[in-house]
Amino acid sequence: MSTSYEATALRVAAVAAVRAPSLHNSQPWRFRLHDGGIEILSDPARQQAIADSTGWAVRIACGAATFNARIALAVAGTPADVRWRPYPAEPQVLARLTPARPRPATYAEQDLYSAIPRRHSNRRPFRPEPVPSDIRHALIEAARTEGAWLDLLVGMTALSGFAEIAQSADRVLRRNPEYQAELAGWTHADAAADGVPATAGAPVVEPQDLLPQRAFTDRRRAPGRDFEPEPLVAVLGVAGDGPTDHLIAGHALQRVLLTVTDAGLACSMISQPIEVPAAREHLRISLRRSGTPQMTLRIGYGDPGRPTPRRDVDDVLVQPGQPSLRGGG
Missing domain, CATH: 3.40.109.10 (NADH Oxidase)
Known part of the structure; x- marks a missing residue:
């Protein structure tokens, strides 16, 4: 061994x-x-x-x-x-x-x-066909396998409630000029090795849209290209909310995301209701969960996209003898 x-x-x-x-x-x-x-x-x-x-x-x-x-x-x-x-x-x-x-x-x-x-985030509109029940079950099991839970929101009542929470959180973040400046600093028009290319952003939000979107681009959508009317929204959470719980949640999240990709589906993450503490607590109460929501997802059938760039592997390896980074994470 x-x-x-x-x-x-x-x-x-x-x-x-x-x-x-x-x-x-x-x-x-x-x-x-x-x-x-x-x-x-x-x-x-x-x-x-x-x-x-x-x-x-x-x-x-x-x-x-x-x-x-x-x-x-x-x-x-x-x-x-x-x-x-x-x-x-x-x-x-x-x-x-x-x-x-x-x-x-x-x-x-x-x-x-x-x-x-x-696997990559697909922020564009998805097609309207529903995600089959066997795939929904596989996603729930993927989270459970790694010590997390995944709640799928079913029906317009649940979706409308979630959308209200997510839109409220998004408004809070948009009103913060420092938050918006930081977001702009991670948005690129070129082929940078990190950040989000403007081409990967969702089209500009319109009044009929149910869910919020990040302002990565000012691109308008083509006529007739609205977002799906009843998206499959999933909320992933774990029992606690400490540093180790966050790591477990990320570990489980990736298994869910890869299961989504393997099933031929697309996904985008909606973190606004997690980033705003009051919104996250409202979401937890609406789910009647004792655990803590750690990420929300929008899942469906999307047109092919491309992964965002990554830094070279050699740039992220700590070489022998090189001092490790200090500070928490």
Whole structure:
């Protein structure tokens, strides 16, 4: 039985991990090989001061990156066990992967791994056909497998209630000029290696739209290209709301997102009602949940898009002898 990972395994893990989602594609992570294990570190320099003052979004992103790394290692024949926040004296180390018993990858792991490079946020209108019940069940099970819950909102009463909460949160954020300036700083018209290209943004919001959208672009939609009238909205949550809970939520979120992609569906994340504490509490109460919502998703059938750019893998690897980053995440 192997007792340590090597540099080749670190690269395999990091190549997959950098394809995880992050708030405004900020990519707030680094990776290192340490004492025979692979570690996922937060990058405080990429934590957004206004939108993510608590580090919640960094931890969600790094939890998702950890899931990608786990799947990549499993498919490479070197599966991993995960330990969250392993070193109290090093709060920037959010996860540590250590070798588990070698075994062949399962079909499910292979399918999820193949979905990693294809997964991306699709903020454009979806087609109106409903998501089949068997896929809905698979999404719920994907979250449950990783210690989270996923509630699917069914019917216009539930959707209208959620839309009111989400629109209210969006208005709060839009009224904050510092928040808007920070968002603009992560929006690009070129092929930058991070941030959100304007071409990946949703068309400008119109009065008939049910759900809010980020202002990544000023592009207007073509006539007859309204958003779907009854989107499938999912709320993902976990039992608590501490740093480890955020990592578990991000880990489960990525399994859900890859399951969405593997099923031929599209997805966009709606984080406004999570970013505003009062809105998140309103959402929790509306769901009658004792746990804490950590992300909301819009899921459906969309036209093909393309993943947003990522930094080069070598830019996110901590080399031997290089000091690790300090600060929390």
